[in-house]
Amino acid sequence: MLLYRLGPEHFRDRVLLAWARSGTAASDKAWRNLASLPERWSPPSFPLKAADFMQRGIAKGPALGEALRAAEEAWIAANFSMDTETIERIASNAIGGAKAT
Secondary structure (H helix, E strand, O other), X not given: OHHHHHOHHHHHHHHHHHHHHHOOOOOOHHHHHHHOHHHHOOOXXXXXXXXXXXXXXXXXXXXXXXXXXXXXXXXXXXXXXXXXXXXXXXXXXXXXXXXXX
């Protein structure tokens, strides 16, 4: 989700810029709703940390960074799931990819 990646301030700036460029009226309900999304949604914290991967045998360095990036992407794709099984699967898959590179 773009709001998660950009953060609230940059997300709002991009929405306002797109709205201005769209030529849509300032009273447009859909644009107003999108621009106010940061006030209504708080991004969750990524539940996995470097230590989680290091405990599973990934050493500090590029492989660790790659595992963290892959896991976070998978977590976002899983709609920010906090389900223990889903997070474990995400971590395992990220570790498999990090060890393969």
